[in-house]
Amino acid sequence: MNSVLYPLCAVVAGLALLYKLRVLRTDRSVTQLALLGNFFFLFVTYTVSTPAVWAALSSAVGIVNFSGLLSQSCVVLLTACQQVVLLHLTHEAPLAWRKARPRLIGLGLVLVAMVALFAAATSRGEKPDDFALDSAQYYPAYLTLYLLAYAANQIDVGVLGWRYARIAPHPWMRRGLYLIAATLPFALVYTGCRAADIVAAQFGVGGQAWEPVAQVAVTIATLSKTLGWILPDWGRHLSALWGRFTDYRAFRELGPLHREVTSQIPEPVLHLEPDTDLRTRLYRRLVEIRDAQWALRVWTPAAVAGAAEERALAAGLAGTDLAATVEAAQLRAALEARAAQRRPAVHPQTPRMAEPQDLAAELAFQRKLARAFTTSPIARAAAAHPAAVPAPQERP
Secondary structure (H helix, E strand, O other): OHHHHHHHHHHHHHHHHHHHHHHOOOOOOHHHHHHHHHHHHHHHHHHHHOHHHHHHHHHHHOOOOHHHHHHHHHHHHHHHHHHHHHHHHHOOHHHHHHHHHHHHHHHHHHHHHHHHHHHHOOOOOOOOOOHHHHHHHHOHHHHHHHHHHHHHHHHHHHHHHHHHHOOOOOHHHHHHHHHHHHOHHHHHHHHHHHHHHHHHHHOOOOOHHHHHHHHHHHHHHHHHHHHHHHHHHHHHHHHHHHHHHHHHHHHHHHHHHHHHHHHHOOOOOOOOOOOOOHHHHHHHHHHHHHHHHHHHHHHOOOHHHHHHHHHHHHOOOOHHHHHHHHHHHHHHHHHHHHHOOOOOOOEEOOOOOOOOOOHHHHHHHHHHHHHHHHHOHHHHHHHHOOOOOOOOEEOO
16 A cells, blocks of 8 residues: 555655745745755655665665665654744744754654664564564564654644644634644554554564554645645635636626626626736626616616515515615516616615625625526516515606
8 A cells, every 4th residue: 555655645745845945945934944854854754665665775775674764764854844843933033942952852862762773673674565564573662762752743743733823823824734733633543553563563463454544544644734834835826716716706697697787788888808807807897787787776666676675585585685686676677677668757766775895795795686686586576576565766
């Protein structure tokens, strides 16, 4: 399984590393440099852990299972980079370095001890597919030290990430840090599986039964954490992409209503150049619908609003849904009256039943209006059969 999962993690880490190299052209802060180190060590970890690379590297160095030592050492180093990032996000630089210093010294001692224990251990040959299982039996002290350091630092990173996420100034940074904190259970599942390997080995039993769980857990933790680290950088692009998508949806939703009202009241429509951006087109569509709605007011039978409101209330509509349905009924009645040149003796004082306070609210309301105009049976019925008693009105 690791011949598939680990190359996937290496590719993701490599892409994140390349992106972070681009960011460094404009931002060489400690956090960005530490993130670069994180992605570099992550890339090395999973590249080396790929079975074909594992065997080739160990053979080139001339040390059996050297790739195992290198990959796990890189895990310790990337965790150190993550702690530096989170501490510098949480504190001013002098305090962050004071808090980072004991952590970095401790991780340095762990690395020295891992090398010493690895050198003193015996080996049964290269183990690119089951180094952890082999370590549980033949390198138990080495693997125990690694797991203790790994678990302690994963907990530290998870707690730091959760704490800073609660005060982070930007939404995408908060989301990224919450995602990083959420990977902690998967890291602990991986740690538990490896600890079970050590215990099982003392009874002459292998951990093959839960090995897929360990590999899947660490892969989920790695991919999710990598995504969490890059979300603050990529988030603004995702927001912009989502904004364009929602604008496009809104533009299309307003299309049928816009065509209907401007086909009879074309005066508000401005000619726009073909390369006009979507946001401008959407804004003009909102304005043109409202202008046409006001022009159609004098063709609206005054009784339609009351009939539509009565039917909408009976159907349980309220708030902006109610207002949009009433306005849709008035527009339908006005368009039919103008097409037949049946101008009513009285008409409403205003065609509007709601007054959105800003552009975002206006867009949201007009989308409801467009849907009600196109699909609402209440609007159709009220426009075709208005009540006998007129709504508030004025003479033309």
